Amino acid sequence: MKIGDNSQNIAVGGKTVYGGTVGVCMLDTQFPRIHGDIANSKTWSVPVHYRVVPGATPKQAVYDGGKEILNGFIDAAKELVKMGADGITTNCGFLSLFQDKMAEAVNVPVATSSLMQVQMVQSLLPKNKKVGILTIHKPSLKEAHLKAANVPLDTPIVGTENGKEFTRVIINDEKEMNIDLARQDHLDAAEELLKKNSNIGAIVMECTNMSPFAADIRKKFETPVFNIYTFIEWFQSGLLPTRFNPDHDDPRK
Numbered sequence: 001m002k003i004g005d006n007s008q009n010i011a012v013g014g015k016t017v018y019g020g021t022v023g024v025c026m027l028d029t030q031f032p033r034i035h036g037d038i039a040n041s042k043t044w045s046v047p048v049h050y051r052v053v054p055g056a057t058p059k060q061a062v063y064d065g066g067k068e069i070l071n072g073f074i075d076a077a078k079e080l081v082k083m084g085a086d087g088i089t090t091n092c093g094f095l096s097l098f099q100d101k102m103a104e105a106v107n108v109p110v111a112t113s114s115l116m117q118v119q120m121v122q123s124l125l126p127k128n129k130k131v132g133i134l135t136i137h138k139p140s141l142k143e144a145h146l147k148a149a150n151v152p153l154d155t156p157i158v159g160t161e162n163g164k165e166f167t168r169v170i171i172n173d174e175k176e177m178n179i180d181l182a183r184q185d186h187l188d189a190a191e192e193l194l195k196k197n198s199n200i201g202a203i204v205m206e207c208t209n210m211s212p213f214a215a216d217i218r219k220k221f222e223t224p225v226f227n228i229y230t231f232i233e234w235f236q237s238g239l240l241p242t243r244f245n246p247d248h249d250d251p252r253k
Contacts, residue, residue, distance in 0.1 A: 022087050022089060022232055025088065074105045087239045088109070090102075090208075099112045099148050099149070114226070130197065133206055134193065139159070141159070156193060156197040166210075167185070186213040187217065191221070205227035
C-alpha cells in the first residue's frame with residue numbers, strides 16, 4: 001500500500017462455499033466412478049460441487065428422455081448455485097434436452113452435455129473432415145438430443161451398446177465393471193466409427209463416463225478426442241480465469 005493510500009484489502013462474501021466454481025447435477029447411481037469419470041472428484045484440476053437428484057436413474061436419462069427427472073435437475077442446479085457454483089453441468093450427455101429449461105432456471109452459465117462441443121470442434125477441422133460421436137447407446141440418441149446441443153444431424157455416430165461391458169454396467173447401474181472389457185468396448189466402437197467414416201478428424205464422447213478411455217483411443221487411432229473433461233475444464237477456465245502477474249517477468253521489479 002502506498003503512503004497516503006486509504007484503500008484496504010477487503011474480502012467480500014455472498015456464497016456459502018468457495019473454491020469450486022462448477023456444480024454437477026448427478027443421476028442417483030451406484031456403478032463404479034473410476035478416475036476420469038465426472039463423479040470422481042480426483043478427476044478435476046479444480047474443486048467441483050455435486051448434488052444428486054434422488055431416484056434419477058441412467059435408464060430414465062437415456063431411454064426415457066429424462067421426462068420424470070427434469071424438475072429434480074432444476075432443483076439441484078438451484079441448490080448448487082445457492083451454495084456457491086458459478087456454472088452448472090450434468091453427468092449425462094443425453095440431458096442436452098434439459099439445456100434451455102435449466103439455463104432459464106438459474107442465473108449462471110449451464111453446460112448440460114458434452115455434445116455441445118461438437119460444433120466448436122468441427123470449426124477447428126479442415127472442411128473435408130468431420131466430427132464423429134461416440135455414445136453409450138446410439139438407438140436412444142435422437143434428433144432432439146442433437147438439435148438441443150446444436151449438433152449437425154448428419155454427424156456420424158457409433159455407440160458402445162454392442163460391447164461386452166461398458167453400456168450394460170452403466171445403464172443397468174451395476175456395482176462392478178471390468179475396466180479392460182470397458183476399454184475394449186471403446187476401442188471397438190472408435191474403430192467402427194473410423195472405418196465407416198474415413199473423413200473423421202476428431203471424436204466427441206457423449207457419455208460422461210467415457211472420459212477414462214479417451215487417451216486409449218487417441219493413442220491407438222491418433223485421432224483427437226474431446227469429452228466432458230475437456231468441456232468442463234474449458235468451461236471452468238472462463239468461470240474462474242487464471243490470475244496472472246503482469247509484472248512477473250519485468251526485470252525492473
